[in-house]
Amino acid sequence: MTGGWGKLPAIRAALVAHPEAEWIWWLDEDTVITDMEYRIPFHKYKDYNFVVHGWPKEVYEKKRWLGLNDGSFLIRNCQWSLDFLDTWADMGPRSPNFDKWTKFLLEEIKHGPTDQTALAYLLWKEHYSWLGKKMLIETRYYLEGYWILIVDTLKNITERYLEIEKSDRMLRRRHAEKVSETYGVLREPSLKDAGNEFGSWRRPFVTHFAGCQPCIGKRTRNPSFTLEGCKNAMDKALNFADNQVLRNYGFVHHIPIGVLRRLEAVRSKSFRGGDAGAWKTTWFSWRLRNV
Ligand SMILES: [Mn+2]
Numbered sequence: 001m002t003g004g005w006g007k008l009p010a011i012r013a014a015l016v017a018h019p020e021a022e023w024i025w026w027l028d029e030d031t032v033i034t035d036m037e038y039r040i041p042f043h044k045y046k047d048y049n050f051v052v053h054g055w056p057k058e059v060y061e062k063k064r065w066l067g068l069n070d071g072s073f074l075i076r077n078c079q080w081s082l083d084f085l086d087t088w089a090d091m092g093p094r095s096p097n098f099d100k101w102t103k104f105l106l107e108e109i110k111h112g113p114t115d116q117t118a119l120a121y122l123l124w125k126e127h128y129s130w131l132g133k134k135m136l137i138e139t140r141y142y143l144e145g146y147w148i149l150i151v152d153t154l155k156n157i158t159e160r161y162l163e164i165e166k167s168d169r170m171l172r173r174r175h176a177e178k179v180s181e182t183y184g185v186l187r188e189p190s191l192k193d194a195g196n197e198f199g200s201w202r203r204p205f206v207t208h209f210a211g212c213q214p215c216i217g218k219r220t221r222n223p224s225f226t227l228e229g230c231k232n233a234m235d236k237a238l239n240f241a242d243n244q245v246l247r248n249y250g251f252v253h254h255i256p257i258g259v260l261r262r263l264e265a266v267r268s269k270s271f272r273g274g275d276a277g278a279w280k281t282t283w284f285s286w287r288l289r290n291v
Helices: 003-017 056-060 079-089 098-108 115-125 147-166 181-191 213-219 227-247 259-267 269-273 276-284
Strands: 023-027 031-033 050-054 068-076 135-138 206-208 251-253 288-290
Touching: 003 023, 003 068, 003 079, 003 115, 031 227, 050 056, 056 115, 068 079, 068 115, 068 206, 079 115, 098 115, 115 135, 147 181, 147 206, 147 227, 227 251, 227 259
Parallel strands: 050 135
Antiparallel strands: 023 068, 031 206, 050 068, 251 288
16 A cells, blocks of 8 residues: 555554564654653553544544644554454555545545545544544653654753753663663653643653655645755754763763764665674764763
């Protein structure tokens, strides 16, 4: 299937191939994880099989396809999910019912047949049914957050987190650990006034570059998203995320690294050839500073 619909067969294949996994987390290619300490609250999802980020009123009352965003969602590995994916895919371009659904979605949701329009419709239509009762629109944290609302807050968030660390010795430690979720739990009491989502100074869990020009080019919904503007925003999010990882080892970027420089590094021979020396050179040419 094409476009966003392509995620459905990929997720189905992952569910079937990994019976040992209880949940599958779908993340679009234009998302960045921007809180390395955050632990997804799976214990809150025992009554649900599908969790997506959005605004319930927008979906359930206004039938808006932008009332949620399916660039990041969780789906439980169970028969319910396989059935749900069949129902969802039945509205897609490879289905014999596609034309019928297209007409229907245009009438009901006032938008053409994208995977997200279909999902918004299903949530609205099945709100009180066996299907809808297992679906949650998450509002308590950024399972995905819109980059436009996030990137300019990252500097302030960095400063606030540094403030927290000044008063907490454990959080000041340089851990050199791959997994830092434990420190997220330790930090939580200091974040009780940070708020959630829009206007918050809590690190956003996932920053989603939805609609930005480098990702979807001329098809962008918003022509004011320029190449330069999107690139700068990505630089901010990627450096924000990088610095959280590097800091565990006692470093942060001395100068923020640009997106294009990263791509250059990924494409360079050093990565493909597995030459450790060259990799090290690339790494250290990223001028880190001790913290
Ligand atoms: Mn996306």
